Amino acid sequence: MLRYHTVPVTAFQQNCSIVWCDTTHRAAIVDPGGDLPRLRAEVERLGLQLEQIWLTHAHIDHAGGAGQLARELGLPIVGPHEGDRFWIDALPQQSKMFGFPVSEGFTPTRWLHDGDTVNVGECSLQVRHCPGHTPGHVVFFSPEAGRAFVGDVLFEGSIGRTDFPGGDHQTLIDSITQRLWPMGDDVVFVPGHGPESSFGAERRTNPFVRGT
Numbered sequence: 001m002l003r004y005h006t007v008p009v010t011a012f013q014q015n016c017s018i019v020w021c022d023t024t025h026r027a028a029i030v031d032p033g034g035d036l037p038r039l040r041a042e043v044e045r046l047g048l049q050l051e052q053i054w055l056t057h058a059h060i061d062h063a064g065g066a067g068q069l070a071r072e073l074g075l076p077i078v079g080p081h082e083g084d085r086f087w088i089d090a091l092p093q094q095s096k097m098f099g100f101p102v103s104e105g106f107t108p109t110r111w112l113h114d115g116d117t118v119n120v121g122e123c124s125l126q127v128r129h130c131p132g133h134t135p136g137h138v139v140f141f142s143p144e145a146g147r148a149f150v151g152d153v154l155f156e157g158s159i160g161r162t163d164f165p166g167g168d169h170q171t172l173i174d175s176i177t178q179r180l181w182p183m184g185d186d187v188v189f190v191p192g193h194g195p196e197s198s199f200g201a202e203r204r205t206n207p208f209v210r211g212t
């Protein structure tokens with residue numbers, strides 16, 4: 001069974017999730033945007049073997065620590081979709097713009113595509129390409145656990161910004177309604193920022209996607 005523990009990191013309080021297979025204690029870390037010593041301490045406290053870095057998209061608060069963590073621990077970087085290549089290339093500028101420590105460059109070990117699967121221990125998660133906030137944004141879905149890690153696609157009561165380069169409002173709405181909603185109303189999602197919610201709750205009450 002898949003388990004996870006979410007740690008808000010950076011000044012943006014970005015929800016970095018450590019996810020693991022509770023049979024093997026093999027783990028992946030979703031969006032290590034920064035605060036790496038704290039994240040490594042959490043992995044150790046949980047008694048896990050960290051084996052992979054998974055990225056939803058390449059904004060600095062999500063991907064800013066990925067290069068350094070990959071180098072220090074010898075980990076592969078999986079994701080996002082290649083549509084975010086320009087955001088990875090822009091990480092040094094993003095660091096300066098938002099007052100982050102200088103971010104180490106990297107090239108993902110594996111770009112992800114819609115319909116791909118990622119595995120950790122005995123657990124499998126489905127990959128959906130959900131552009132709109134960024135062109136290469138992906139989400140990770142565990143049907144078994146009823147959990148989805150959606151980055152900045154959807155939040156409790158809100159949706160991702162679309163005013164950055166490559167963002168597009170209608171594309172984001174389509175990603176939410178055509179790729180997230182079919183996962184099921186009962187699915188609980190971990191957003192990139194703020195509290196968890198369920199897709200059903202957002203379909204009822206989120207002013208941006210209510211009734212869709």
Ligand SMILES: [Zn+2]
Nearest residue numbers: 057059133152
């Ligand atoms: Zn973002």
Ligand SMILES: [Zn+2]
Nearest residue numbers: 014061152192
């Ligand atoms: Zn974010």
